[in-house]
Amino acid sequence: MTLLALGINHRTATVEVREQVAFSPAQLAAALGELRGLPEIKEAAVLSTCNRTELYCIADANGEQVILDWLGRYHGLQPEELIRCAYHYLENDAARHLMRVAVGLDSMVLGEPQILGQLKDAYQSAREAKGLGGELERLFQHTFAVAKQVRTETGIGRNPVSVAYAAVSLASRIFGDFGRSRALLIGAGETIELVARHLHEAGVRQLTVANRTRERAELLAGPLGGRAVTLNEIPDALVEADIVISSTAAPLPILGKGMVERALKKRRHRPIFMVDIAVPRDIEPEVGELSDVFLYTVDDLEEVIDENRRHRQVAADQAEALIEHGVEAWQHERRIRGGGELIRDFRAHCQSLRELSERQALAQLARGDDPEEVVRRLAHQLTNRLLHSPTVALREAASAERHDLLDAAATLLLDSSPDKSR
Template identity: 50%
Template sequence: MTLVAIGINHKTASVSLREKVAFGPDILADALKSLAAQTRTGEAVIVSTCNRTELYTNQVESEALVQWLSQFHNLDEAELRRSIYLHTGQKAVQHLLRVSSGLDSLVLGEPQILGQIKKAFFDARDTGTIAHTLDRLFQHTFKVAKQIRTETEIGTSAVSVAFAAVNLAKHIFDDLSKSKVMLVGAGETVELVARHLTERGVTDIIVANRTLARAEGMAAEFGATAVTLPQIPEHLHECDIVISSTASPLPILGKGMVENALKQRRQQAMLLVDIAVPRDIESEVGDLENAYLYTVDDLQGIVEKNMASRLEAAEQAELIAQEQSVEFLNWLRGLDSVATIRAYRSQSEQLKVEALQRAVERLERGDEASAVVNELANKLTNKLIHSPTQALSKAARSGDLDSLELLRSALGINDN
């Protein structure tokens, strides 16, 4: 059996091409059925995210997959080929293990990709394009991804400023779910911070932005409260954590504003994380008692240190992925051997039935029993040794001593 994986990702293709090759939820089921029809086993999984589109199939020519992908999306095949990568057999398995473990991600070790691959598998299963081989492959993948997360530190360290900010908050406030957070700004970085916070159980969030409509849009997504920048002083004292990232040329939170908030909080600690350039929070805020101010430079140092740690962990993860891809291929080869043995037994059984039927017919006609038995033995022996004899002769004539020795061993030929 031959596993095949083809795809494009953030390393090989532009955003514009990745958009053209994506499979939205409205076309996914039809695409899976069409793709599965190209294979001999009817198996297909499509992984489609903002950074990659990949097809996983079994028993199909890789060229047919490239042609199918270009035709399905009405793309120029030559353009697609310049960005596509192709893996078969063990390399296909190893690639899937690397992807699911975050080793092939834009951010090394990011955990979201595993959830996306699980969804792709369940979508394919619900559509009916999962059979024994791909089911076993993806179940193996989920097990290995968990093993890599458990045995290495590939995902334990923050490697984005947004993630580092939330991790910092977690170290200062043991239970983030009990903390109230103010996010200043409504851009991509703040949105990512909000996502990390909600994953950690934070439910009480205020989003402050210059434009109220933009703040309301983000607040709606995360169940937060939206306010404008001038309203910050009214709510600042309520917040345990403030994380700010705007494009403002001047600071938004001054020393006096934070000092007043701390008085209202009766000097309960406040964490302020400024990930804006230029700064959103006056540096003098860090001089206030019970105000813990961290800047983007502080976080960047954490990120660089953690990235080095992840790179070291990635080396361990790569070894696990390689070893486990070999293990899966051994299982797959075992399937092939079972099928071969079954076919060989069936063929031999058929020869026996045919020879026995002829012998019974002769006996019923009254032929001498010894002659019938003798013919049965001779004909059955000749039919059973016909193919092995041809293989032995071919190996001997071509001087293929390795094959000759293998055949002798398989047939139990002993020189003694």
């Protein structure tokens, strides 16, 4: 049986294809049951996110084709469609891929932390569906240990590499206590949604979302305990705002210098931190001339992102080295376990031959056969039985000129013989 990783991700397939092969949480248990029920599959786990669907299996030699056929049947796709965008890894390469996924080295955003939680969920789902045996169980546990080491010993997840996170990171340099800060977010698109989430996670509890339609603003603000306003209400909301982050598709600026000046007077010149992520800009450049305003544009954020991306790449190189050590350690433990299983099987085989010879000898003694003759026959039979299979294998190896096997046999069978040990 072989460790196999097979999947598609954001690098190999479009979002339309990824949507077709994704597994919803409601589907996962039944899908794992089907996959695990295939005769060629011994163990199975499925990782399914918006950016990837991956199957980790202990399978026989033709496992890749079996899994592709099953995945196509399950989602109503032709295997040929999947082959064009699928990748697969075997043994050490599969283990290395899983570890790289766990620490975010294979993610769209280098080092992003969410994937580790998603992988732990996939592991738990596989356990509950009885898809895991000893091999995958040990691999996942080893992977989680490596991921923890990478997160602890490198800076892979410390530096923001998205515009939304960089904006919040800049705000944190000015406001030491986010719990007392009030934020006004203008727009309700994906970037503002990410900004809102990051601010909420950082401790901001007083959040206002302004948008052209109040309904859309409420959808974003409501789950975070914030309030929604329209663009016409921005002048009043601005008076209360310590942090302003804007990202709309408006063709003209939404915040002008005069509006901000009036808000500052009402605020008694308490400073406002502003980030204009929009292109074209939502905030007039002249606003940055006001002494109580800290205004940053998307270009300023790109500088932060580029710098942090360089730092994170250094950490990624360190992570790759730790993963290589992790793969070697996993491989070493696997070899030891494989040797232990072979030893147990060999000893069990020899024990069964001993018990057979013993039963025959006791039966001969019960019949009254000469004890000395019984002992001689016992030694002769047991020797022949123990040596029969190795002798046949050695003859076949010699006939096939398998010198590697012959050398290994010489080391195993002769180096430890009584004559050698004297």
